[in-house]
Amino acid sequence: VKLANFILEKMEDILVEWEAFARSFPGMSQREKAELRDHAEEILRAIALDMSTTQTPAEANKKATGKKENFATSSAAGLHGIHRHASGFDINELVSEYRAVRASVTRLWTRDMLIADKEALDELVRFNEAIDEAIHDSVVIYADTVEKSRQLFLGVLGHDVRTPLGAAKVSAQALIGASTLSVGQLRAAEIIVRSTGRVERMLTDVLDFALVGLRKGLPVNPIAMDLLVVVQDVAQEIRVLYPDHTVKILFNGDQKGEWDTARMHQLVSNLVENAARHGRAGMPVTVSSEGQDTEIVLSVHNEGEPISAELLPRIFEPLVRNSEHAKPESLGLGLYIAQEIVKAHNGSIAVESKKKGGTTFTVRLPRKIANDRGES
Amino acid sequence: LTTACRILVADDNVDVVESLALLMQVHGHEVRTASNGVEAVQMAEQFLPQVVFMDLGMPLLDGVEAGRRIRQAIWGKDMVIVAVSGWGSDQAKQRTREAGFNGHLVKPASEKDLLQVIATASAGH
Numbered sequence: 465v466k467l468a469n470f471i472l473e474k475m476e477d478i479l480v481e482w483e484a485f486a487r488s489f490p491g492m493s494q495r496e497k498a499e500l501r502d503h504a505e506e507i508l509r510a511i512a513l514d515m516s517t518t519q520t521p522a523e524a525n526k527k528a529t530g531k532k533e534n535f536a537t538s539s540a541a542g543l544h545g546i547h548r549h550a551s552g553f554d555i556n557e558l559v560s561e562y563r564a565v566r567a568s569v570t571r572l573w574t575r576d577m578l579i580a581d582k583e584a585l586d587e588l589v590r591f592n593e594a595i596d597e598a599i600h601d602s603v604v605i606y607a608d609t610v611e612k613s614r615q616l617f618l619g620v621l622g623h624d625v626r627t628p629l630g631a632a633k634v635s636a637q638a639l640i641g642a643s644t645l646s647v648g649q650l651r652a653a654e655i656i657v658r659s660t661g662r663v664e665r666m667l668t669d670v671l672d673f674a675l676v677g678l679r680k681g682l683p684v685n686p687i688a689m690d691l692l693v694v695v696q697d698v699a700q701e702i703r704v705l706y707p708d709h710t711v712k713i714l715f716n717g718d719q720k721g722e723w724d725t726a727r728m729h730q731l732v733s734n735l736v737e738n739a740a741r742h743g744r745a746g747m748p749v750t751v752s753s754e755g756q757d758t759e760i761v762l763s764v765h766n767e768g769e770p771i772s773a774e775l776l777p778r779i780f781e782p783l784v785r786n787s788e789h790a791k792p793e794s795l796g797l798g799l800y801i802a803q804e805i806v807k808a809h810n811g812s813i814a815v816e817s818k819k820k821g822g823t824t825f826t827v828r829l830p831r832k833i834a835n836d837r838g839e840s
Numbered sequence: 841l842t843t844a845c846r847i848l849v850a851d852d853n854v855d856v857v858e859s860l861a862l863l864m865q866v867h868g869h870e871v872r873t874a875s876n877g878v879e880a881v882q883m884a885e886q887f888l889p890q891v892v893f894m895d896l897g898m899p900l901l902d903g904v905e906a907g908r909r910i911r912q913a914i915w916g917k918d919m920v921i922v923a924v925s926g927w928g929s930d931q932a933k934q935r936t937r938e939a940g941f942n943g944h945l946v947k948p949a950s951e952k953d954l955l956q957v958i959a960t961a962s963a964g965h
Contacts, residue, residue: 627853631858632859634856642866
């Protein structure tokens with residue numbers, strides 16, 4: 465039997481082992497587990513097909529040196545890379561997965577061999593493993609170095625861009641404060657303040673995005689505070705940023721708890737701004753906050769076109785944006801950051817979007833982050 | 841309404857220092873500026889401001905040390921010294937607290953927060 469045919473025959477056994485290995489990585493969702501099998505099988509079929517086509521020495525050399533004409537994203541393995549990235553696998557885990565599949569194919573292939581053949585093959589297996597080990601070590605260090613330079617880049621971007629941006633904003637605020645401006649001049653100065661404020665918030669989101677990736681979770685610093693104060697502040701800011709929208713605040717019960725003040729501001733701001741941006745102009749954005757015994761239920765509602773059915777399940781994923789409505793100032797990070805803030809406070813966030821009734825984001829926030837940071 | 845205050849702004853970035861000075865001037869305050877830590881301490885002694893806004897990463901003498909020297913001087917005991925810095929970590933805030941700063945704003949500090957500091961300081965005098 466040729467190895468290519470053997471892979472096709474033993475597909476089920478190989479897949480079972482691959483699956484068991486991939487499942488050992490934390491953080492896989494149910495959907496990802498279901499998709500795993502399809503990919504793995506496609507990749508193996510592509511490999512078997514590749515092996516059974518005759519190959520000239522020139523082609524073999526090209527493959528060994530990694531030069532290929534076809535675009536990687538169209539292959540099953542390329543797609544697998546895209547999906548793994550989306551599922552939060554790091555590059556080391558991705559490489560380990562291939563090491564595992566090679567090991568199980570080799571193990572199954574050599575199991576029933578004659579002793580003499582087996583010895584020569586064992587040598588080859590050892591060689592394969594040594595190369596795999598070397599690839600793994602190089603990739604770990606390489607990825608680590610790339611990550612560090614990314615971190616440095618974003619840190620410099622955050623700090624160095626903010627400084628001149630802040631100076632521009634403050635200068636425009638000084639102009640507004642001078643109260644000697646004509647109506648048109650005043651309007652121009654207000655636009656500078658609004659726009660610099662938007663860029664500032666985008667920078668904050670980008671830096672947080674990098675931070676979450678690096679540390680697996682946002683750091684929070686909870687203190688006793690009143691959520692209503694934050695909601696009122698945000699409402700005032702949004703009214704300035706989006707003069708076409710009104711922000712309505714409804715609240716019931718005690719709104720006090722222990723949370724990170726700056727993060728709460730960012731959370732409410734991201735949700736309300738999202739509602740203002742996607743909501744129908746002229747219709748109010750409604751922020752309702754219900755203080756219950758142990759938690760606060762905060763919801764942000766807007767009327768307007770519902771979020772599409774394809775987008776809805778992925779709405780909290782980073783860099784996802786509603787392509788029809790996305791405006792240039794949106795990076796698609798706002799809702800992702802909102803979710804990370806809620807997670808860091810042991811809360812939950814959900815969305816409901818319908819043609820009739822509009823879109824509502826609902827956050828359930830425990831009044832206090834539980835002390836035991838056990839497995840959840 | 842806030843009464844006119846004497847304010848010192850220290851930052852090594854020319855645009856930052858000038859824009860903050862302009863903002864405070866239009867709100868009726870008297871402002872002096874410094875572009876490094878040594879200048880900040882000298883200006884504080886000459887001008888005797890009620891409020892000092894201090895950047896931390898400055899040449900010659902960093903902002904934390906400049907703030908500490910002002911706080912330790914007889915003439916600087918009651919000055920309101922507030923850090924305005926790109927560094928907002930807990931460690932950075934602890935360092936300014938230990939040096940005797942009254943507050944720590946993270947850049948970009950909002951107009952509201954800056955004016956709030958001045959209003960509080962002027963109410964305290």
